[in-house]
Amino acid sequence: MIPVGAWRSAVLWLAALVVGAGAFAQSGARCPASAPLTLTQVLDFISQNIPDDRTVELIESCHVSFSMDASDLDQLANVGASQRILDALNRMTASHLTLAEARGEAAELESHIAASDKAVNAERDIALQELDAQYHVQRARAAHIDPKGQFESTADYNVRVQQNQAALAAMDGKHKADRSQLIADYSEKAREKSRAYQERITFLQQNRYSDPRILTITSYNPDTQQMVAMLGDEEYQFDQVPGKTAETLVRNLKQVRVTEPYTDDQFHRRFLVLDSASISVSGYSLKEKEREEINQQLAAAAERMSRNDYAGALSKYQWVLARDPNNRAAKDGVELARDTVAAIEAERQRRSALLEEQTAAGEWVDKGTRFMWTLDDNGADITWKEAVEYCQALRKGGFADWRLPSIEELNALYDARSTRSTPPIPETLNWFSWGDGKSRSLAQGTFWQYHIAGGIQLTRATVWSTSKGTMRRNNLNKVVYLVEDFSRPPQSRNRIYDFPSEKHLNRALCLRPYSAESPQPAAVAARTISKQDVTPGPLAPRLSAAASQEKAENLIKQKRYGEAFPLAAQACSGGDREGCHTEGILYVQGLGVIKDQPRGAALISQACVRGSPGACFTLGQLYDFGWGVPQDFHRAVESYSISCNEGFAKGCDRLGFFYSNGIDVERDAGKARQLVEKACSLGLKEACDETRKPN
DSSP, X not given: OOOHHHHHHHHHHHHHHHHHHHHHHHOTTOOOTTOSBOHHHHHHHHHTTOOHHHHHHHHHHHOBSOOOOHHHHHHHHHTTOOHHHHHHHHHHHHTTOOHHHHHHHHHHHHHHHHHHHHHHHHHHHHHHHHHHHHHHHHHHHHHOOOOOOTTOOHHHHHHHHHHHHHHHHHHHHHHHHHHHHHHHHHHHHHHHHHXXXXXXXXXXXXXXXXXXXXXXXXXXXXXXXXXXXEETTEEEEEOSOOHHHHHHHHHTGGGOEEEEESSOOTTOOEXXXXXXXXXXXXXXXXXXXXXXXXXXXXXXXXXHHHTTOHXXXXXXXXXXXXXXXXXXXXXXXXXXXXXXXHHHHHHHHHHHHHHTOBOTTSEEEETTTTEEEESBOOSSOOOHHHHHHHHHHOOBTTBOOOXXXXXXXXXXXXXXXXXXXXXXXXXXXXXXXXXXXXXEEEOTTOOOEEOBSTTOBOSSSEEEEEEEEEEEETTEEEEEEEEEETTSOGGGSOOOEEOTTOOTTEEOOOEEEOOSSOOOOTTSOOOOSSGGGSOOOOHHHHHHHHHHHHHHHHHHHTTXXXXXXXXXXXXXXXXXXXXXXXXXXXXXXXXSSOOOHHHHHHHHHHHHHTTOHHHHHHHHHHHHHTSSSOOOHHHHHHHHHHHHHTTOHHHHHHHHHHHHHTSSSOOOHHHHHHHHHHHHHTTOHHHHHHHTSOO
């Protein structure tokens, strides 16, 4: 037994110790002689249960001499350091770090976290192995069931078996739950072991660090509240700095600290801090700001080029060159934009002159598409078959190869700048429409305003085309044909179909391929609409056209579209079908020429009619995805079929996709696979890869 006097002495000694430590912590001026504080001294305060606010006050007033590395954090965790103490130590130990030291310390802590996680995971794996081993032994015992006894009924035996299976299932479930819990426990253990490390890393990443460069404030604009300063040889701008703040910073320049964030942003942001006045203003590097603005201008220029705004792109590129004369992207952009603008202007002038070209015999030549059109329609209501026969029988201007146009060719004629009116209906018109099964009526005097190029005169706004589709009527698919309505833009309306037998209001407008060669004699027999509608020119022009097309293709590979376009147009004019295909693509995409998707579709359709399987595939894509023409899966199937039949692999592959998914055709997996196999045999690698997949 301890004497009473001894207890009294011990209590008095502990009280004196606590009071003395408390008095020591209360006074910031009474730091230890060995100030700043060492880690051992801080650990002693925590171990002696000195109140947290006293310990924090002592840390902040006396400072510390250690760096809070992984070993220090472990020791603080072992004595149970509170979050308040850890926060104070984080602030004090990070205040004297450079950015490089902070990043080095964070990297070291991350390696300790990885090592700690690895060690915990190894412990977890051992524990799981032990758990699994125990489970397998217990399950093997539990799985044993005595054989059916001589005097045991089958029903009783089956009950025993079922009970045993239920017990095994419960055991399996418990083992699975035990494993999950063990994994969760070790995950929590890993998080707890690295918690102090992670908190330290987070603090370091959120802290700011001293920039050692010399600060010089060079100018201040009180109207814009912008201050410019030099950090070493780099110029910085600080925005929204009030006049009094700027004055205080200038007067106390020696006390101003320059700090930088742990993670540098794109503008290399820096902070001017004056602790005595509680001032902190942020600024950015003018050099990095300009570099970012240059990148933004280059991106904006590229975006404008994609929208065919070449003049706008040119101004952006020139802005960049004014600030960075050696910028290669801007130099290339200026050259491309200027060439394209010049090519577009030349094409505009050419088309403007050709648009008005008419022959004395009453035809109009649109050299943009190399078609010759009649200057008027047939002048009376007409069925589709009558319209086809009318054009085939037409003998005008010394030509006998007139034909009914496709819907793409008619779309290319639409010109919103030209407005004319049809003659009024002389009397009220009543009829029954087989298209929708309704009676129709138009009052006397009704007329339409229409928009068409070349001075062509129409007596009604709707014109038959050779483009066909199907319409469901009375549970049957009926063949119908597209009608062009020149009273509305092609992009603003749905597809307009009519039955071949309909004749009210529809007209026939004819065209023929234009050639600089002599007109064909009128005695040439009329032909049906087919790929032979275009007669090849003489051999020499054809070779010249082929050479132009080859050169255009090479320029396109180099992305020199402005130079490629006139060569492709020349090839098409000379009778080269691939030249028409190439020119059409450039029109559709607006590369090297003002985007004109209807005109491009007409040229691609012309190339397809002339026998280019690649053009037929491209035409199918236009209808497939609605590029420049109304989306029409039926016409896409027709175009892909022509392309495939003529040995174009991509046409077969895409047609196979339509049959595989039942798009506008009856789903047929067998036919789809045959088409893909054909595409593979024609050399399409993607199709070969598809055929290797299991059915």
